[in-house]
Amino acid sequence: GPPWMLPSLLTPAEKRLLDALSGWPWIAREHLGALLGVGRTRLSGLLHRLEGLGLVRAHGPGGRLALSEDGLTLLARRDRAAAADARRRWSAEPFDREAPLTWRNVRGRRSRQLLRNLAHTSAVHGFLAALAGQARTEGWDLVQLDPPHRASRYFRHDGALHSVHPDAFGLLRRDGKPWAFFLEWERRAVRPSTMAARLAPYLRYYATPRPTDDHGLRPDVLVVFEDELAAHHFLGVARRELRRAGVDLPLRVSHRALIEREGPLGNGWAAVAGGAARPFRDGPTPRPFGDAAG
DNA sequence: CTCCACTGTGCGTCTCTCTC
DNA sequence: GAGAGAGACGCACAGTGGAG
Numbered sequence: 001g002p003p004w005m006l007p008s009l010l011t012p013a014e015k016r017l018l019d020a021l022s023g024w025p026w027i028a029r030e031h032l033g034a035l036l037g038v039g040r041t042r043l044s045g046l047l048h049r050l051e052g053l054g055l056v057r058a059h060g061p062g063g064r065l066a067l068s069e070d071g072l073t074l075l076a077r078r079d080r081a082a083a084a085d086a087r088r089r090w091s092a093e094p095f096d097r098e099a100p101l102t103w104r105n106v107r108g109r110r111s112r113q114l115l116r117n118l119a120h121t122s123a124v125h126g127f128l129a130a131l132a133g134q135a136r137t138e139g140w141d142l143v144q145l146d147p148p149h150r151a152s153r154y155f156r157h158d159g160a161l162h163s164v165h166p167d168a169f170g171l172l173r174r175d176g177k178p179w180a181f182f183l184e185w186e187r188r189a190v191r192p193s194t195m196a197a198r199l200a201p202y203l204r205y206y207a208t209p210r211p212t213d214d215h216g217l218r219p220d221v222l223v224v225f226e227d228e229l230a231a232h233h234f235l236g237v238a239r240r241e242l243r244r245a246g247v248d249l250p251l252r253v254s255h256r257a258l259i260e261r262e263g264p265l266g267n268g269w270a271a272v273a274g275g276a277a278r279p280f281r282d283g284p285t286p287r288p289f290g291d292a293a294g
Numbered sequence: 295c296t297c298c299a300c301t302g303t304g305c306g307t308c309t310c311t312c313t314c
Numbered sequence: 315g316a317g318a319g320a321g322a323c324g325c326a327c328a329g330t331g332g333a334g
Contacts, residue, residue, distance in 0.1 A: 154310050
């Protein structure tokens with residue numbers, strides 16, 4: 001059919017898949033299935049149809065998924081946004097179809113950047129996929145999940161314009177009670193000064209009334225490190241910085257192995273509350289995201 | 295001395311606000 | 315609507331210091 005008929009041809013599930021892909025380019029099938037809450041069979045069916053319509057393409061040996069340029073155009077038109085801009089930014093098409101999939105061979109600026117840092121991109125996808133799965137089994141409703149470009153927040157503090165650029169923002173709800181978070185996935189083992197610098201934008205943001213104004217509640221700031229040692233160091237830095245700034249920042253810290261074992265909604269987080277860092281697995285800690293812990 | 299990991303700096307990119 | 319300026323991010327690059 002003609003392209004202008006596409007929106008009416010697509011089912012709600014297919015539109016949800018397109019939206020997910022627009023937020024998380026280069027996502028692996030497994031992660032996408034978990035995000036959408038569909039099994040392998042169902043996912044294959046959806047992808048087969050969308051690939052047949054030319055809206056989605058799988059790239060590289062890993063079959064990383066992304067919207068095609070037609071897919072980007074379709075969503076841009078729906079959002080009354082400039083389609084050419086969207087393609088320039090998000091196109092996953094290679095310059096050279098014969099050449100292997102590398103970041104240098106990708107047209108879109110943002111999608112190129114995401115492919116270049118594929119380890120980080122995949123880590124965030126994996127976190128969110130696990131979160132979505134765990135949320136379903138534990139009765140949480142995943143209301144909202146924003147990729148970095150929608151999770152950024154710009155605000156004024158001391159007269160200057162500042163911003164936070166999280167790797168993701170999410171809003172969940174259970175029994176009518178909401179819980180929200182910003183995610184920062186930290187790759188590099190960073191020095192104390194760098195750790196403090198990463199924290200500073202959030203300290204400024206939470207020093208303003210904006211978190212509550214923006215979301216109706218104060219989202220937790222989740223910081224995940226690749227290795228445990230860096231997470232422990234960060235806890236110390238964060239404790240000092242929070243005390244120094246006198247800001248009540250709902251910060252939770254963890255590391256990859258702990259998240260993989262406990263799940264994002266599990267017991268693997270250390271809180272920095274009242275200036276006192278609580279070490280990981282120091283006795284039975286309350287479930288951080290449940291009713292008990294707040 | 296060489297090698298390697300880490301660090302600081304410079305640059306490019308993005309999005310916001312302000313101004314015209 | 316276009317352009318400038320500001321703040322934040324992340325890469326490339328070069329310098330530094332420790333280990334062998």
